[in-house]
Amino acid sequence: MSDVTSSQVAVRVLGGPTVLIGYGGLAFLTDPTFDAPRDYPVAKGFVLTKTAAPAAAPGELGPIDAVLLSHDEHPDNLDGSGRALLSDVPLTLTTRGGADRLGGTARGLAAGESVELERPDGGRVTVTAAPAQHGPEGCEPFTGEVIGFVLTATDLPTVYVSGDNASLDVVREVADRFGPVDTAVLFAGGARTPLFDGALLTLDSERSAEAARILGARRVVPAHADGWAHFTEGHGELERAFAEAGLADRLSMA
Incomplete structure (x- = not known):
């Protein structure tokens, strides 16, 4: 877990992909995972194993x-x-298919679509769905639709949340439209499973450092890098990769 703050964007990593972001007086929570450690049987006989509890419960x-x-x-x-x-x-902002499955307050966005949220101070935050590729080329029929998010406001720095993305080409798309970004929350644990013969399903540490460079990010907060057995890299690998890339000063984590 890490608590990372700046004058305008507060970021708290709670474990796995779950991050609390304070932006424009609003509280955003990414990919909520609050179960205790356990095994999850998934498709084709795969099992995903959660190895650590979150740093906080939802009620906290x-x-x-x-x-x-x-x-x-x-x-x-x-x-x-x-x-x-x-x-x-x-x-809840998510994929179009996810909104259909979840119902309730879920709203589906395709990559490039935006929604504006009212801020307590009377301004607005724009949330734009960013593209994401959850594995190698051609993965979508197997891994499903995935999006990331970009938070913008006229008086605030830009925040990018990658979601489960393994593609630097996708990062370049985001940088071309929104860069440079101030804070990049990168899902950076090098997730791998037997699917696609162990190919990356999210960024690994080396790609995360390159993503930071592409985005021109002042600050990178890694998420999705601990708490699950199929995350193959953690904070140590991230620190080494950013140091080797000459970007150690951009990496923010406890």
């Missing part, structure tokens, strides 16, 4: 204005406790 977070859910189909991005939390949140 305060009111959440919106959940930014990259996708709903994998338990390491939305588990049972996370699903229960959605009923208490006024808005």
